[in-house]
Amino acid sequence: MSDASKLGFDTLQIHAGSAPDPATGARQTPIYQTTAFVFRDADHAAKLFNLQEVGYIYSRLTNPTVAVLQERVATLEGGVGAVCCSSGHAAQIMALFPLMGPGKNVVVSTRLYGGSITQFSQTIKRFGWSASFVDFDDLGAVEAAIDDDTRAIFCESIANPGGYITDLDAIAKIADAAGLPLIVDNTTASPYLCRPIEHGATLVVHSLTKFLTGNGTVTGGCVVDSGKFDWSASDKFPSLSAPEPAYHGLTFHETFGPMAFTFHGIAIGLRDLGMTLNPQAAHYTLLGIETLSLRMQRHCENAMRLATWLQTHPAVAEVTYAGLGSSPYHDRVARICPKGASSLFTIRLKDGYDACVKLVDSLDLFSHVANLGDSRSLVIHSASTTHRQLTEEQQVAAGAGPDVVRFSVGLEDAEDLIADLDQALAKASA
Numbered sequence: 001m002s003d004a005s006k007l008g009f010d011t012l013q014i015h016a017g018s019a020p021d022p023a024t025g026a027r028q029t030p031i032y033q034t035t036a037f038v039f040r041d042a043d044h045a046a047k048l049f050n051l052q053e054v055g056y057i058y059s060r061l062t063n064p065t066v067a068v069l070q071e072r073v074a075t076l077e078g079g080v081g082a083v084c085c086s087s088g089h090a091a092q093i094m095a096l097f098p099l100m101g102p103g104k105n106v107v108v109s110t111r112l113y114g115g116s117i118t119q120f121s122q123t124i125k126r127f128g129w130s131a132s133f134v135d136f137d138d139l140g141a142v143e144a145a146i147d148d149d150t151r152a153i154f155c156e157s158i159a160n161p162g163g164y165i166t167d168l169d170a171i172a173k174i175a176d177a178a179g180l181p182l183i184v185d186n187t188t189a190s191p192y193l194c195r196p197i198e199h200g201a202t203l204v205v206h207s208l209t210k211f212l213t214g215n216g217t218v219t220g221g222c223v224v225d226s227g228k229f230d231w232s233a234s235d236k237f238p239s240l241s242a243p244e245p246a247y248h249g250l251t252f253h254e255t256f257g258p259m260a261f262t263f264h265g266i267a268i269g270l271r272d273l274g275m276t277l278n279p280q281a282a283h284y285t286l287l288g289i290e291t292l293s294l295r296m297q298r299h300c301e302n303a304m305r306l307a308t309w310l311q312t313h314p315a316v317a318e319v320t321y322a323g324l325g326s327s328p329y330h331d332r333v334a335r336i337c338p339k340g341a342s343s344l345f346t347i348r349l350k351d352g353y354d355a356c357v358k359l360v361d362s363l364d365l366f367s368h369v370a371n372l373g374d375s376r377s378l379v380i381h382s383a384s385t386t387h388r389q390l391t392e393e394q395q396v397a398a399g400a401g402p403d404v405v406r407f408s409v410g411l412e413d414a415e416d417l418i419a420d421l422d423q424a425l426a427k428a429s430a
């Protein structure tokens with residue numbers, strides 16, 4: 001492919017990482033449904049295992065279909081490399097794994113996907129890791145939460161469920177001053193709307209499950225490395241800067257430079273944690289990404305139409321969509337996600353919990369599911385579902401209180417969606 005830095009997003013979303021199949025000329029990326037790859041000879045095998053030559057060994061580590069997806073997402077994000085994983089949650093563990101260790105902590109935003117709040121507040125404790133939750137609009141509190149054992153800072157670019165926008169530049173500045181990597185979950189924005197590396201992110205994680213695949217068929221994740229962090233600047237990241245005992249003493253940063261994190265992710269993360277994306281899922285995601293920009297434009301347009309209509313409805317107390325001039329996050333749209341604020345937002349109903357449940361049950365075109373970023377419009381009452389494991393205080397802090405309903409606006413005709421909302425809101429407030 002021609003020099004990626006000269007090509008536009010619409011071209012790259014179709015071409016980056018792919019070429020006609022060298023064996024058959026197949027134009028679409030084939031699904032390499034194979035577990036293992038034949039070595040040319042014993043010397044070739046030894047070189048592959050020593051990471052002296054890059055090639056395919058076994059599909060838990062690398063696979064040609066998955067490799068195309070890795071390069072495509074890395075290119076769209078402006079990173080140097082990427083590791084695909086079996087889910088967005090797997091990607092979050094894979095991002096933290098080389099950085100953390102027993103007794104180490106990560107400073108995270110309170111405004112996160114519900115599953116991420118549970119993963120960070122409960123499950124990572126089993127590894128001896130911990131998370132400090134902070135309001136990322138309070139920069140002083142973010143700084144104050146960092147201590148000698150902090151190894152990363154984590155937030156979402158456009159945060160679930162309210163569509164709040166994080167001031168990535170300000171957070172990156174704090175991370176930089178503390179010598180820490182900033183990890184940004186860019187799932188809700190997608191690289192079409194926001195490119196966190198341009199705002200100072202070190203790593204970008206994705207749930208491929210959502211807008212990147214875009215049609216509710218895949219569970220997958222991805223970690224993109226900016227290649228810009230100096231892992232050897234302190235002794236905080238020995239897995240990358242010092243001889244790694246899990247790979248016969250190889251020093252990843254010295255050997256692979258800006259590709260250190262990506263090589264570590266494959267050679268150790270995927271090898272030993274095994275959270276691998278399968279080639280069939282990679283194929284579906286590649287198909288989805290070909291139309292990413294077109295879909296995101298329509299998602300944003302439809303979300304704006306619905307949010308504007310909902311804002312004036314008498315049953316509605318609040319609409320959080322950052323595309324609206326009334327949102328406290330509206331000023332950040334032009335700087336962080338200038339092409340639009342995605343299609344995720346919440347409303348608060350004046351009549352509280354019962355009205356929310358009735359609204360969800362009365363909608364017809366909107367599917368009641370725990371997902372987002374589908375071509376179909378989706379709705380969920382977070383407090384009784386995705387955020388159910390949280391205390392009411394955590395729910396409210398995450399923007400998912402009992403009187404809140406979350407929408408992921410799809411690609412249907414906006415008029416049809418508004419008509420559906422109109423009839424369901426009438427029933428909910430009856």
Ligand SMILES: *Cc1c(COP(=O)(O)O)cnc(C)c1O
Pocket residue numbers: 087088089090113115116156160185187188206207208209210219220221372
């Ligand atoms: C869905 C989601 C995740 C988790 O991804 P899975 O693919 O479901 O594991 C993480 N972050 C955000 C913002 C999400 O929407």
